[in-house]
Amino acid sequence: MTSAAELVRQAHAILLDFDGPVCSIFAGLPAPVVAARLKQALVKEGAELPEDVEALDDPLKVLRRTADIAPELVDKVETALMGNEVEAATSAEITPGVRDFLEACAEAGKPVAIVSNNSAPAIETFLALADLGEWVTAVSGRPIGAPEQMKPHPQSVLWACKALGVEPNRAVLIGDSDFDMQAARHAGTRSIAYAKAPGKADRLTQAGADAVTGSIAELIEQQ
Structure with missing residues (x-):
């Protein structure tokens, strides 16, 4: 090699x-916290989360699965994730x-x-x-x-x-x-x-x- x-x-x-x-990027704002925020946003919009989505602690995986379980909410989750990423970037290591x-x-x-x-x-x-x-x-x-x-x-x-x-x-x-x-x-x-x-x-x-x-x-x- x-x-x-x-x-x-x-x-x-x-x-x-x-x-x-x-x-x-998620050194100061942990990825599981961001993932939880995204899942809360999905529930608030009326989405029912399958068990595998409930268990996710990676925000990017939550976004991917949103496209499967609630494609109409992809833009909302995308916007929320972007905002959290920008926040996380201010304390990234x-x-x-x-x-x-x-x-x-x-x-x-x-x-x-x-x-x-x-x-x-x-x-x-x-x-x-x-x-x-x-x-x-x-x-x-x-x-x-x-x-x-x-x-x-x-x-x-x-x-x-x-x-x-x-x-x-x-x-x-x-x-x-x-x-x-x-x-x-x-x-x-x-x-x-x-x-x-x-x-x-x-x-x-x-x-x-x-x-x-x-x-x-x-x-x-x-x-």
Whole structure:
């Protein structure tokens, strides 16, 4: 397997998932709290929640399932989720090494795009507060009102490549989920699994990762 640093060196452009590789967006406003707010909003609108939805503690999963159980409420849940994400972005914790990595990408002439299932306003809020905006050329956030087009659908990856002016096979996506690896494969980009938790590297490799890293900082050396 090619090393993660070597994939970064070979790439003409860098695609970064947001929650994980760039920051922990729900560090200050926990994801289960946001998920509970969304479920409360659904109930308030008269939706009956199946047991599997009641048990969800991931707000993005609540949004996905809303499209199945109450498609007429997708826009309301989307709006509520976006507001909560923007709130969460104000207390998000930056990922160690990401600032230096973004600066190194700029110095190497590699444009960077954020490719995320989180909303663009939340991403842009964090980038502004963390003073990272100058290092990011494009933000490809969640397709608003179309949860079925979130990763692993390749649309956001392909849009980011177009915005950066590179062919997908010249880019590498760094992400921390199965969906990231699958979206990269569907779009035709290489992928690096950002895996810190035990066993996660194996899982993401099985999902299609071309390389694995446990640290964003270690990717700087081979720019």
